[in-house]
Amino acid sequence: MPEPVLGILTLYINEAKQLEEKAVYRRMIIEGNRMGLDVFVFTPMDVHPSKEQIHALVFDPKSGKWSRKWRSFPNMIYDRCRIQRxxxxxxxxxFRERYKHLLFLNRPLRNKWTIHQTFSQKSRFRQHMPETLLYNASADLHRMLKQSPVLYIKPANGTGGRGILRIERIKNSKGVFDIQGRRQDRRIIPPRKVSASRLDSIxxxxxxxxxxxxxxxxxLRLPGGRFHDYRMLVQKNGQGVWELTGMAARVGAARSVTSNLHGGGHAVRAETLLKDWLGSQDKTDKVMKTAEKLGLDAAAFLEESFGALCELALDLAIDREGKIYVLEVNPKPAREVFARSGDGNTYRKALVRPLEYALWLYNNKGAPASAKTTEE
Structure with a gap:
C-alpha cells in the first residue's frame, strides 16, 4: 500500500529560487519519513501548466541531498505561503483558486483588521482585544490618543514587525509626542520628539x-528598556484535536519597538520571564492556564469563521496585572522561537504535529474539510 503524500506549499523569496525555511522542511521530511509519510516541497512555479505534475523539491535522508523530481499531486497540501509583494x-x-478542491491542512486567514472585527463580535474574545481602529484620517489618530497615551500604527497585512510606528504622548507636555518604529525593510527609526501637527503629517x-x-x-517595556511579548503556538494533534504546543517569550533588540526575532530580538522561556514580570509563581501559573484556554478557543473560532486550520500562533501582550491581550494571530508561524529559547522538545513537537495531523486527516478521509475558503 503506497504511503500518503504531503506537499508543503511555499514561495520562493527571490528570483534565485531561494526558500526561507529550507532547513525546517528538511527536518519535516526526515520526521515524515520515520512516520510513513512521504513529504516533498513545491511552489506554484513548479506546477506544470498542462500536465497534472509538479517539479518537486525532494530531500533524501540517506544521502543528505536535495534534488528535483517530477511528482504527481499530493494527497494533502500544507500551505506555508506568507504574503509577498x-x-x-x-x-x-x-493556484489556490484552481486547486481549491484539493485537501488543504490549512486555508488562508484574513487580514488583521478583519480578524480583529471577527474576534470583537464575541464577548469571549472582545475582553482580550486592544482598542483598534482602521486608519482613514487624522481624526482616527487623535480619537485613539485621547483614550491611550501610547499607540501603534501597523499595516493590516504586515508580517515580521515591518512597518510599525510607536507613538507616545509625553507627560506634562503640550502636544509633544515621542515616535519611533521600524520601516518595511526592518530598519529601526530611532526615537524623536515631534509636535501634533508634525505627527499628523508623519x-x-x-x-x-x-x-x-x-x-x-x-x-510592555522591561526594566532594561526593551519591549517584550509572548508567542503561543496551538496545533492540531494526531487525533485532530487542538492542543497547546508551547509558549515562549520574545525580547526585542535595543531601540526596537517590536520583539520579533528577525528584527534582532531574542527568545526566553515564557515561564521565566513571566514570573519576573508578574512577581509570583501563582500569578504566572494562572496566566499561563488562561492563555492556553484563550489560544485553543481562538483557534477553534477562527477555523469555524474562515475555514480549515491546522495551527495558529498568537502574539500576546500581558500587562503587570496579568491581563492578556491578543496583539495578532499568525496562521503560518515560524518555530525557531522555541529552539532559540532552549526548548528543543517543544521545537520538535512544533515540527512533527502538522505531520501527525496530516496522517490522521488522511486516515479519516479529510474529516474536518470546510466549505469556507478565503484569500488574504
Whole structure:
C-alpha cells in the first residue's frame, strides 16, 4: 500500500529560487519519513501548466541531498505561503483558486483588521482585544490618543514587525509626542520628539499605499528598556484535536519597538520571564492556564469563521496585572522561537504535529474539510 503524500506549499523569496525555511522542511521530511509519510516541497512555479505534475523539491535522508523530481499531486497540501509583494504571490492566488478542491491542512486567514472585527463580535474574545481602529484620517489618530497615551500604527497585512510606528504622548507636555518604529525593510527609526501637527503629517505619509491600523499600546517595556511579548503556538494533534504546543517569550533588540526575532530580538522561556514580570509563581501559573484556554478557543473560532486550520500562533501582550491581550494571530508561524529559547522538545513537537495531523486527516478521509475558503 503506497504511503500518503504531503506537499508543503511555499514561495520562493527571490528570483534565485531561494526558500526561507529550507532547513525546517528538511527536518519535516526526515520526521515524515520515520512516520510513513512521504513529504516533498513545491511552489506554484513548479506546477506544470498542462500536465497534472509538479517539479518537486525532494530531500533524501540517506544521502543528505536535495534534488528535483517530477511528482504527481499530493494527497494533502500544507500551505506555508506568507504574503509577498511579488508576481510569485499572484501565482499563488491563482493556484489556490484552481486547486481549491484539493485537501488543504490549512486555508488562508484574513487580514488583521478583519480578524480583529471577527474576534470583537464575541464577548469571549472582545475582553482580550486592544482598542483598534482602521486608519482613514487624522481624526482616527487623535480619537485613539485621547483614550491611550501610547499607540501603534501597523499595516493590516504586515508580517515580521515591518512597518510599525510607536507613538507616545509625553507627560506634562503640550502636544509633544515621542515616535519611533521600524520601516518595511526592518530598519529601526530611532526615537524623536515631534509636535501634533508634525505627527499628523508623519502618520499620513506612513500610511500611504496600504491599509493601516491604529492600536492601543500595552505597557510592555522591561526594566532594561526593551519591549517584550509572548508567542503561543496551538496545533492540531494526531487525533485532530487542538492542543497547546508551547509558549515562549520574545525580547526585542535595543531601540526596537517590536520583539520579533528577525528584527534582532531574542527568545526566553515564557515561564521565566513571566514570573519576573508578574512577581509570583501563582500569578504566572494562572496566566499561563488562561492563555492556553484563550489560544485553543481562538483557534477553534477562527477555523469555524474562515475555514480549515491546522495551527495558529498568537502574539500576546500581558500587562503587570496579568491581563492578556491578543496583539495578532499568525496562521503560518515560524518555530525557531522555541529552539532559540532552549526548548528543543517543544521545537520538535512544533515540527512533527502538522505531520501527525496530516496522517490522521488522511486516515479519516479529510474529516474536518470546510466549505469556507478565503484569500488574504
Amino acid at each position: 511579488s508576481t510569485r504571490f499572484q501565482q499563488l492566488l491563482r 502618520v499620513r505619509q506612513w500610511c500611504i499605499g496600504g491599509r493601516f491600523l491604529v492600536q492601543q499600546g500595552i505597557p
